[in-house]
Amino acid sequence: MSNSPxxxxxxxxxxxxxxxxxxxAEAFAxxxxxxxxxxxxxxxxxxxxxxxxxVSIVVPEAAIVMGLAMIVGWLMWLVGPFFCLSVPxxxxxxxxxxxxxSCHAAxxxxxxxxxxxxxxxxxxxxxxxxxxxxxxxxxxLAGNIxxxxxxxxxxxxxxxxxxxxxxxxxxxxxxxxxxALMAMSAAMFTAVSGPSSLAxxxxxxxxxxxxxxxxxxxxxANLINGLYKAIHELRQQPRTASPPSPAxxxxxxxxxxxxxxxx
Numbered sequence: 001m002s003n004s005p006x007x008x009x010x011x012x013x014x015x016x017x018x019x020x021x022x023x024x025a026e027a028f029a030x031x032x033x034x035x036x037x038x039x040x041x042x043x044x045x046x047x048x049x050x051x052x053x054x055v056s057i058v059v060p061e062a063a064i065v066m067g068l069a070m071i072v073g074w075l076m077w078l079v080g081p082f083f084c085l086s087v088p089x090x091x092x093x094x095x096x097x098x099x100x101x102s103c104h105a106a107x108x109x110x111x112x113x114x115x116x117x118x119x120x121x122x123x124x125x126x127x128x129x130x131x132x133x134x135x136x137x138x139x140x141l142a143g144n145i146x147x148x149x150x151x152x153x154x155x156x157x158x159x160x161x162x163x164x165x166x167x168x169x170x171x172x173x174x175x176x177x178x179x180a181l182m183a184m185s186a187a188m189f190t191a192v193s194g195p196s197s198l199a200x201x202x203x204x205x206x207x208x209x210x211x212x213x214x215x216x217x218x219x220x221a222n223l224i225n226g227l228y229k230a231i232h233e234l235r236q237q238p239r240t241a242s243p244p245s246p247a248x249x250x251x252x253x254x255x256x257x258x259x260x261x262x263x
Contacts (some may be wrong), residue, residue: 004121007196008215025158025234026086028084028154028158028231029235030086031087031228032232033222034081035231036080036228037080038078038255039221039224039225041073041076042224043250044069044073049070052070078104081101084097085097087150091154093154097146097147097148100143100144103140103142103143103146104139106135110135118154144220145257148167148171151227151254154227155167158234160227162226163230173212173216177209177212184202184209188202251263
């Protein structure tokens with residue numbers, strides 16, 4: 001029977017997995033808060049998307065409300081990692097979260113730039129949108145990869161090697177998805193001019209890719225959920241008292257009965 005961890009299984013308790021953690025758990029309070037915000041943002045986006053598709057059929061105006069909720073979710077997703085910047089420097093993860101936040105900020109800048117520049121300069125936006133979109137997506141992808149590496153680093157620091165392994169599995173799946181997407185994008189041009197059967201095969205491949213991407217997204221959300229719960233439980237643990245120091249010779253001597261007095 002395989003002993004590999006199930007990426008969808010509930011996170012194990014911290015007390016069973018991180019008995020050797022000796023750092024200041026309260027120093028991770030900001031990191032926990034940031035992870036909670038990101039996880040709440042993911043749930044808000046998913047619920048807004050599902051409810052928006054279901055309710056807007058009956059009440060078209062509800063699509064506007066759901067759209068605003070999704071915007072709020074995206075903003076929360078961007079703001080959450082800023083709280084993680086307070087991660088203790090001893091973890092060695094601060095550089096990763098700084099790089100992740102920087103990539104996401106640059107991605108948003110490119111997203112705004114690809115629409116602002118054509119509007120301000122008054123020329124065709126096709127080339128700018130394409131170039132800005134590519135750079136923005138690459139920076140966003142880099143930001144997400146760095147954020148996963150950040151969570152893996154923190155997970156190992158608090159003694160949660162299971163979370164580190166989940167992050168590693170997620171990175172492997174993400175790499176496979178990126179390579180598959182590049183291959184399918186290159187093959188799509190052949191399918192357009194090729195036989196209809198090839199186009200049908202490509203459609204099936206894109207469906208499988210979408211399902212695999214959904215699995216990766218669930219693994220990503222589960223990793224965030226597991227890490228912030230692990231930090232929360234770690235912070236709730238009572239601090240163990242330091243072991244008593246050995247008795248000094250003077251104290252030992254004072255505790256001995258006085259033989260001269262017979263005490």
